[in-house]
Amino acid sequence: xxxxxxxIGAGMSSGRLIETLVDTNPDAFDITLFNAEPRGNxxxxxxxPVLSGEKTYEEIVTHDDAFYATHGVTxxxxxxxxxxxxxxxxxxxxxxxxxYDKLVIGTxxxxxxxxxxxxxxxxVIAYRDLEDTQRxxxxxxxxxxxxxxxxxxxxxxxxxxAARGAAVTVVHLMGHLMERxxxxxxxxxxxxxxEGKGITVRLSANSKxxxxxxxxxxxLRLDDGTELPCDLLVMAVGIRPNIALGKAAGLAVGRGIHxxxxxxxxxxxxxxxxxxxxxxDAIFGLVAPLYEQAKVAAQTLLGREAAxxxxxxxxxxxxxxxxxFSAGDxxxxxxxxxIVFRDPSRGVYKxxxxxxxxxxxxxxxxxxxxxxxxxxxxxxxxxxxxxRETLIFGPAFQGGTQLDPLSAVxxxxxxxxxxxxxxVCKGTIVEAIAAGATDLGAVRARTKASAxxxxxxxxxxxxxxxxLGDDFQMPTAQPIxxxxxxxxxxxxxxxxxxxxxxxxxxxxxxxxxTVNGCHVCRPAVNFxxxxxxxxxxxxxxxxxxxxxxxxxxxxxxGTFSVVPRMWGGITTADELRAIADAADKYNxxxxxxxxxxxxxxxxxxxxxLPYIWAxxxxxxxxxxxxxxKGLRTVKTCVGTDHCRFGTQDSTGLxxxxxxxLWGSWTPHKVKLAVSGCxxxxxxxxxxxVGIVCVDSGYQVGVGGAAGMDVKETERLLDVTTEGxxxxxxxxxxxxxxxxxxxxxxxxxxxxxxxxxxVRDHIMDANERQRLIDAFELSQSIYRKDPWAEHAARxxxxxxxxxxxxxxxx
Amino acid sequence: MSWIDIAAVDDIPERGARVVKxxxxxxxxxxxxxxEVFAASNSCAHKGGPLAxxxxxxxxxxxxxxxxxxxxxxxxxxxxDARIATYPVRIEAGRVLLDGMAVDDRSAA
Numbered sequence: 001x002x003x004x005x006x007x008i009g010a011g012m013s014s015g016r017l018i019e020t021l022v023d024t025n026p027d028a029f030d031i032t033l034f035n036a037e038p039r040g041n042x043x044x045x046x047x048x049p050v051l052s053g054e055k056t057y058e059e060i061v062t063h064d065d066a067f068y069a070t071h072g073v074t075x076x077x078x079x080x081x082x083x084x085x086x087x088x089x090x091x092x093x094x095x096x097x098x099x100y101d102k103l104v105i106g107t108x109x110x111x112x113x114x115x116x117x118x119x120x121x122x123x124v125i126a127y128r129d130l131e132d133t134q135r136x137x138x139x140x141x142x143x144x145x146x147x148x149x150x151x152x153x154x155x156x157x158x159x160x161x162a163a164r165g166a167a168v169t170v171v172h173l174m175g176h177l178m179e180r181x182x183x184x185x186x187x188x189x190x191x192x193x194x195e196g197k198g199i200t201v202r203l204s205a206n207s208k209x210x211x212x213x214x215x216x217x218x219x220l221r222l223d224d225g226t227e228l229p230c231d232l233l234v235m236a237v238g239i240r241p242n243i244a245l246g247k248a249a250g251l252a253v254g255r256g257i258h259x260x261x262x263x264x265x266x267x268x269x270x271x272x273x274x275x276x277x278x279x280x281d282a283i284f285g286l287v288a289p290l291y292e293q294a295k296v297a298a299q300t301l302l303g304r305e306a307a308x309x310x311x312x313x314x315x316x317x318x319x320x321x322x323x324x325f326s327a328g329d330x331x332x333x334x335x336x337x338x339i340v341f342r343d344p345s346r347g348v349y350k351x352x353x354x355x356x357x358x359x360x361x362x363x364x365x366x367x368x369x370x371x372x373x374x375x376x377x378x379x380x381x382x383x384x385x386x387x388r389e390t391l392i393f394g395p396a397f398q399g400g401t402q403l404d405p406l407s408a409v410x411x412x413x414x415x416x417x418x419x420x421x422x423x424v425c426k427g428t429i430v431e432a433i434a435a436g437a438t439d440l441g442a443v444r445a446r447t448k449a450s451a452x453x454x455x456x457x458x459x460x461x462x463x464x465x466x467x468l469g470d471d472f473q474m475p476t477a478q479p480i481x482x483x484x485x486x487x488x489x490x491x492x493x494x495x496x497x498x499x500x501x502x503x504x505x506x507x508x509x510x511x512x513x514t515v516n517g518c519h520v521c522r523p524a525v526n527f528x529x530x531x532x533x534x535x536x537x538x539x540x541x542x543x544x545x546x547x548x549x550x551x552x553x554x555x556x557x558g559t560f561s562v563v564p565r566m567w568g569g570i571t572t573a574d575e576l577r578a579i580a581d582a583a584d585k586y587n588x589x590x591x592x593x594x595x596x597x598x599x600x601x602x603x604x605x606x607x608x609l610p611y612i613w614a615x616x617x618x619x620x621x622x623x624x625x626x627x628x629k630g631l632r633t634v635k636t637c638v639g640t641d642h643c644r645f646g647t648q649d650s651t652g653l654x655x656x657x658x659x660x661l662w663g664s665w666t667p668h669k670v671k672l673a674v675s676g677c678x679x680x681x682x683x684x685x686x687x688x689v690g691i692v693c694v695d696s697g698y699q700v701g702v703g704g705a706a707g708m709d710v711k712e713t714e715r716l717l718d719v720t721t722e723g724x725x726x727x728x729x730x731x732x733x734x735x736x737x738x739x740x741x742x743x744x745x746x747x748x749x750x751x752x753x754x755x756x757x758v759r760d761h762i763m764d765a766n767e768r769q770r771l772i773d774a775f776e777l778s779q780s781i782y783r784k785d786p787w788a789e790h791a792a793r794x795x796x797x798x799x800x801x802x803x804x805x806x807x808x809x
Numbered sequence: 810m811s812w813i814d815i816a817a818v819d820d821i822p823e824r825g826a827r828v829v830k831x832x833x834x835x836x837x838x839x840x841x842x843x844x845e846v847f848a849a850s851n852s853c854a855h856k857g858g859p860l861a862x863x864x865x866x867x868x869x870x871x872x873x874x875x876x877x878x879x880x881x882x883x884x885x886x887x888x889x890d891a892r893i894a895t896y897p898v899r900i901e902a903g904r905v906l907l908d909g910m911a912v913d914d915r916s917a918a
Contacts, residue, residue: 799829
């Protein structure tokens with residue numbers, strides 16, 4: 001007699017289970033199949049092509065009515081199961097009960113719905129089944145959609161609707177897309193490609209509320225107040241095993257329904273397969289292991305030996321039109337090394353993760369043709385010792401002869417274009433070299449090749465090497481660090497010309513050789529980005545030296561110093577009392593008067609910093625930025641207020657300058673001074689900018705130094721009004737911010753570009769105004785007290801956990 | 810091993826670090842990637858600088874005091890004959906777990 005088998009859920013794994021059962025032994029079971037959706041088994045993976053219009057629903061059905069009829073499967077579609085009675089071995093559906101000998105639970109997963117206010121409005125959907133897909137297919141030209149979630153599912157939904165003409169915005173909580181599967185560089189390329197399809201991507205965006213009108217969704221509001229209007233809102237933030245039925249039946253569950261290697265749950269007559277199960281601490285979302293589970297469950301039901309084994313998996317991620325591949329373990333493990341390959345012009349990124357002599361992980365973007373070969377190496381544990389040098393170039397490159405980049409340039413035809421910006425071909429450059437242009441500067445001057453964006457500089461140099469042979473000396477300009485081949489100046493220029501607005505963009509487009517830079521290049525690149533793109537780029541604390549990250553100077557014993565700002569060196573009795581109180585309250589061992597006319601509290605414990613700042617804030621004191629590559633102090637003398645020699649209000653000018661400039665980041669620290677007369681009591685002539693007041697106005701000097709080098713300022717301009725003195729100072733600081741190499745003080749930068757070049761810029765009225773406007777734009781973001789912000793989150797300044805307390809108990 | 814739940818992964822900034830006080834001294838948890846955390850001594854082998862305050866790059870950290878660089882896989886100082894202790898750590902369901910046996914001064918002896 002046939003046994004009664006009941007299957008709950010007609011997903012992809014149960015489809016495979018039924019197939020295997022009827023193929024192996026069609027007479028073993030009398031099958032009843034429940035499905036909450038009003039249809040049978042179809043290929044859920046193919047919903048995305050249905051959404052984008054590449055396929056129809058009919059094409060993705062895996063088992064049709066004829067199949068069920070042929071094999072005598074009783075279909076109860078569109079009917080939810082309400083209860084499992086294990087004692088009586090009965091499953092009850094909405095339309096009545098059915099008895100079972102064996103039961104398989106394949107309830108799959110359910111979408112995670114974030115309980116934002118308004119999540120129950122009409123027009124807020126998940127992306128899970130055909131109904132959701134059909135809702136999205138109705139979004140065409142002129143409709144606006146917001147997708148919450150920048151994972152695979154969310155991006156598939158976004159790409160599909162964008163292909164139908166809808167205006168789609170993806171809102172993602174994390175700093176880069178698909179952060180579980182991709183690293184930052186690949187995430188950056190993916191974002192760029194999606195933006196190329198007209199999709200707007202908002203990263204690090206926190207959803208706050210779904211706004212409705214008459215019960216229908218109208219917009220998504222972010223926690224920064226931004227409103228994104230939409231006709232449909234898709235939540236694709238993840239899925240979780242749907243265990244409700246199994247749990248209610250009293251089966252053992254964790255994150256999923258617990259199963260053993262035979263796919264049997266804690267009840268010997270109940271099996272479970274698919275996305276709802278938990279096997280040896282793992283849950284499953286990819287289709288390959290689900291099919292494997294289905295086969296094992298079929299064998300178990302038929303009384304045969306079989307065991308499910310978890311395997312290393314590769315994912316060929318297919319976001320419509322973007323080529324992505326990831327496999328193995330690129331996120332965890334010890335003793336690993338990376339090999340990174342980037343081809344900026346083709347938008348290619350490849351990263352191999354190696355442990356010992358084995359390849360253990362791979363992430364690829366843009367060119368995934370070698371993916372399965374790499375996956376084979378991972379799966380088989382092949383030793384890669386012999387091919388390590390060329391491994392990243394793929395199988396075509398193994399065992400071949402080394403390619404010489406020079407020979408590639410040598411065989412280029414004379415009309416081949418070398419410099420795309422200026423349309424310069426190889427022949428023109430070779431002619432210029434033959435006519436005596438023997439260094440890069442000369443070639444640039446004569447042909448304009450590599451004189452704009454600079455990406456072809458390497459090609460031009462190789463061409464010179466080929467043409468001149470041994471006469472050519474490769475320039476020895478120092479790259480920033482071992483992570484790249486470019487100088488600081490090149491990186492600055494390329495960030496501007498190529499409009500690179502994030503660190504992953506810089507790493508990818510400029511061919512960084514490491515995953516995410518090092519302690520040398522990261523602070524520099526962080527500064528260049530925030531100086532050039534103040535509105536687009538968000539300052540990255542993790543790319544800052546500890547002093548700038550913690551807004552205090554680290555001392556040799558790990559404590560910190562705290563220096564409140566004293567505008568122009570002026571303070572009050574109340575401020576001094578607040579400083580004295582803080583020194584007492586936090587047991588500050590040393591209180592010192594600084595050379596910049598303020599007071600330094602030395603020896604403050606790291607965890608006390610937010611509290612001492614809060615106390616100082618209450619007295620009106622703000623950060624003095626004594627730790628920053630930015631404006632430090634404006635030293636002043638008392639000027640006409642008190643001094644019998646004073647010619648102008650030097651104190652007042654100093655305070656105005658400090659209030660205009662404070663909070664700004666610069667390539668290195670910047671110190672100013674204003675002296676009220678040529679006796680120069682404020683020592684203005686050894687500052688980065690020093691103003692000396694005279695009867696007729698103000699002498700603005702720049703490029704002084706009194707540190708490792710001692711140097712007198714050079715006169716930039718003489719001006720007659722205070723307003724002009726401020727304008728010239730701001731324009732100079734902005735010019736320095738835009739052009740200098742990170743960690744060059746102004747005097748070093750001036751030695752490179754020349755005072756005349758700087759003066760020409762400042763004297764040009766349009767350029768001066770542009771510089772002032774650019775500075776003001778940046779200050780709209782950065783002219784604020786960092787102490788006030790950090791005092792609000794003291795937890796970041798203390799230890800994460802204290803295990804010594806528990807041990808003592 | 811006895812895994813102790815320390816905190817959520819997201820309590821540690823990516824490419825950043827946080828400190829845990831333990832019976833064997835301060836241990837820094839370095840988050841080198843979205844789903845990757847290393848545990849090592851917080852104290853630089855050179856002059857004892859607080860490594861959790863350093864810049865985290867790749868699977869390395871640079872000490873904030875004198876720029877010594879340590880490989881977090883092994884604790885080895887790059888280009889120096891010195892190393893710092895490393896400790897077993899893992900991530901499970903978004904939580905960082907540290908091996909309690911390894912950080913207990915009674916068993917570590």
